[in-house]
Amino acid sequence: MQLADYKDQFTVAKVERDEVGVLTIRLHSKGESLWWGGRPHRELPELFSAVASDRETRVVIITGTGDRFIELRETPTIRDLPEGKVVPARWDQTIFEGLRLIEQFLAIEVPVIAAVNGPVTVHSELAVLADVVLATGDTYFQDDAHFTRDLVPGDGVHVVWPMLLGPNRGRAFLLTGAKLSAADAERLGVVAEGVERSALMPRAYEIAARLATHNPLILRNTRQLLVRPLRRAVLDDLHLGLSLEAIASLSGAQWFAPE
Numbered sequence: 001m002q003l004a005d006y007k008d009q010f011t012v013a014k015v016e017r018d019e020v021g022v023l024t025i026r027l028h029s030k031g032e033s034l035w036w037g038g039r040p041h042r043e044l045p046e047l048f049s050a051v052a053s054d055r056e057t058r059v060v061i062i063t064g065t066g067d068r069f070i071e072l073r074e075t076p077t078i079r080d081l082p083e084g085k086v087v088p089a090r091w092d093q094t095i096f097e098g099l100r101l102i103e104q105f106l107a108i109e110v111p112v113i114a115a116v117n118g119p120v121t122v123h124s125e126l127a128v129l130a131d132v133v134l135a136t137g138d139t140y141f142q143d144d145a146h147f148t149r150d151l152v153p154g155d156g157v158h159v160v161w162p163m164l165l166g167p168n169r170g171r172a173f174l175l176t177g178a179k180l181s182a183a184d185a186e187r188l189g190v191v192a193e194g195v196e197r198s199a200l201m202p203r204a205y206e207i208a209a210r211l212a213t214h215n216p217l218i219l220r221n222t223r224q225l226l227v228r229p230l231r232r233a234v235l236d237d238l239h240l241g242l243s244l245e246a247i248a249s250l251s252g253a254q255w256f257a258p259e
Contacts, residue, residue, distance in 0.1 A: 001053035010047050012040045021058030022208040028065035035073045036122040045100035052107040058212040061204050063115035072122040072144050081249050091246040098242045102156045106227050109220040111211050115204040125160035135182040136197045148177035152248045154241030159233050164190050
């Protein structure tokens with residue numbers, strides 16, 4: 001896979017690569033902060049798959065647009081899921097995409113840097129699955145898309161956050177919808193560095209450029225080694241989590257029906 005084959009194929013991310021092999025993925029919705037919905041759920045697994053297949057890239061930076069990394073907006077889909085209005089065939093497609101979203105992100109064979117440019121309230125695991133996580137001071141991490149909205153948190157957050165925060169703190173994070181600030185995330189080891197907004201991308205490129213000087217075989221094999229525990233955990237529990245989320249959602253129509 002060559003960059004020219006995929007760089008202009010996606011509407012939710014701008015993709016470019018510099019002369020030293022640093023590929024930047026800038027998430028967006030029509031040039032503004034990415035808001036989560038069906039389109040990014042469909043497109044991002046395919047983008048990550050293409051990036052994973054491109055052997056010319058040495059380092060990946062993923063960042064957002066504007067003042068948020070990924071945001072959750074109220075949409076018909078957000079309302080339909082807990083009310084059981086999403087039919088099994090649609091859930092089947094959602095599970096397929098949800099599996100590929102995480103699996104293909106972890107299939108990227110070179111180091112990944114997340115330059116988190118602000119709050120991330122849905123699929124926050126994407127930011128913290130990177131090898132190096134940088135975050136601005138106004139960033140916070142939250143799962144505002146699941147339990148607080150009567151959905152099982154089964155799309156990957158249930159795998160990643162208890163691993164990063166510890167089982168007890170991770171479960172509380174998902175059950176309460178708590179906001180984890182960048183400062184607390186750095187203190188707890190989730191974020192590598194907190195940086196000023198103006199320094200975010202320069203710092204990301206500084207780290208990426210240094211990493212890119214290494215032998216590509218060292219880069220690829222080190223990344224594969226470091227993400228093996230994450231890939232094992234995803235293999236064990238992601239499909240189950242998505243399936244339980246679907247089953248519970250499909251019960252919603254009966255549960256919420258007026259007496």
